[in-house]
Structures are given as C-alpha cells and as structure tokens.
Amino acid sequence: MRRVVCTGERLGLREVTEADVPALHAVYGDPATTQHLPFAPRSPQEVAVLVDRALEAAAAEPRHLYVLAVVDADRHDVIGVARLQIETDHPHSAEIGFGLRHDQWGRGIGTDLVRLLLAFGFKQLGLHRIWGARSPANLPAQLAMLTAGMVEEGRIRHHVHTPHGWRDSIVHSALEDEWTQR
Template sequence: MDCLNKEFPVISTERLILREATAEDAEDMLRYLSDERVMQHTGMDPFGSTDDVLEEIAWYQSIVGEGTGVRWGITLKDTGKMIGSCGFLNREARHFRAEIGYELSHDYWGRGIAGEALRAVVQYGFSQLRLERIEALIEPENGPSIRLVERNGFLREGLLRHYEYTQGKFDDLYMYSLLKSDRM
C-alpha cells in the first residue's frame, strides 16, 4: 500500500493514538472482540480465544502487505490500552476508493471516541491514500453505526439486498459514501 511501505503510520488525535495492532494487544482486543454487543453487526461470531485475535491481527497485517487496506488499533493516549480498531478494507487503488470499518469496546460507547477515530482515519484516507470515495456498508439494524457515519457527512446511497452471507443468513446492507469533495 502506498504510504505504508516503510513504517506503519501512527495517527494521534486529542484522546487517541491510532497504531498498528500487535500480539501484545491480544488480551485487550479479546475483551471487546469476545463481546456479543460489539460483534453483533460485524458478520462474525464473538472471538473465543487469543488465537482468534492473533488471526485477526495477521489479517490486519496481510491487507497492508497486499495493499488492500490498513487497520489501526484505537488506543487511549493516557493508558495505551487498545479499545477498538478502525481502518480501510477492500481498497481499490486504481479506482481511488475503499471501505471503512470499525469496532469499539462497549465500555467506551457514547463518548465520541468512534467519531474521533473515524474522522482521523477518513482524513488519512483522503490526504495520504489519495482516496476519492470512502464507503461504509452497514446493517439496517445498526442504528449507532448509521448515526456515526451520518454525523460525519456520509450519505446513504441505497440498500444492497442480500449483499453478504454471514453466520448462516443473507444480510441486507446500506451503502453509505463520503467523497473527498464532500469534505471541502
């Protein structure tokens, strides 16, 4: 991935450090990735072990290596504790677009942390990855995620019926997008 071929980019915000997730973060990550409330709208089952988390970290590393995405661990500046992740996947560099995804420990919901991380990652995508379009695919039942992207300027483009097959069922997903020109 351009801009990522030397060193993993670290992003600092008022309360957060967005950085590469490592094996040392596995216990922190297991706390939120094993929570049914956090995983409810991800299309994945709650994680059961640190081995599951290490596989997720390996996936984060693989998408950077393949140039198809980048996932930052959301850590608190004051403690260094990892409480979630946010980043891009399914990046299509030749089309200047990528999907954004995120999850956050339930203990930190409602504090503006997801929005703070989302804004920083979106800014990085437009400025450093030269994205023109950032997409968010969200289950219609996921009201908090819908409110998050709408508060941050994403527009709902439509409903993708039976777009994914996860956990033994077909899922409808709303397609949201944010264009670089929407932010100016």
C-alpha cells in the same frame, strides 16, 4: 513498510501488534460488540490469526489493507479496531469498518473514529472515495458516519451472510472534494 500513526483529540490510530491480541479480543470476542458484524464472537486464537494477517498485509507492496488499533489518547490503551481496505480494481476507493469496546459506546468516540479514518484516507493515502457498510439495525454506526460527514447511499439487499442468515447493509460514503469543503 510505511508505519501508520494518526492522532486526534481523543483517539489515535496505529498499527496493530501481537501484544494487542487481548485488547482486540475485548472487541472481536464480545457478543454485544459483534452483534452487528457478519461473524460470531472470535476466540483469542482467532484474533491472533487476524493480527498475523494484518501484519502480513502491512508488509505488502502495494498495501491495500490497514488494520489499526484504536487507542485512547489519554490512557493509551487499545479501545477498538479500525480497518481500511483499498479496492484492488479501484485504488482511489476504500472501504472502512470499525469496532469499539462496548464500554466506550455512547461517548461520541465512534464519530471521532470515523473522522480520523476519513482524514487518514483522504490526507495520507490520497483517496477519492471512502465508504462503509453497516447493519440496518446498527443505529449508533449510522449516527457516527452521518455526523462525521458521510452520506447514506442506500441499501444492498442480502449483502452479507451472518450466523443468523442473510443481512442487508446500508452503505455510507464520503468523497474527498466534499470532505475537504467541510
């Protein structure tokens, strides 16, 4: 298994561990943080199951799913979670997703995180296309993806079912050749 460690100026990405469950619950269990996600806040037990699945996915060959802890570079504490899933039928394309503790919002951390995910996908995994979908109401995610160099592609109507009903998604993407020219 190839261990993931990526470092940026303010953030790092590393494999999640069982010890991260309480820190990840601060993301997955928070109603403010999950308001734009397609699920209700998770319990600590549900987060533990997600971590177990992430550990199983990390051992898979070939590996298609990366669930990574977002670590503050100075304090070394887990402040969020990042996900990159390589498409099975299109192995040069991957979807990203991310969540940060709400006390980290408004500091440009989301943009740094998207940049780190793009660098990981393009430089370390050799991907050609990386995309992400967001809630139309999630303007901070829109700003983070656009500022990081992703392009808004359009709207997928009734893309995901949430606890509040069907929700559209706005898709953003970056292509490897465009990204390397930045």
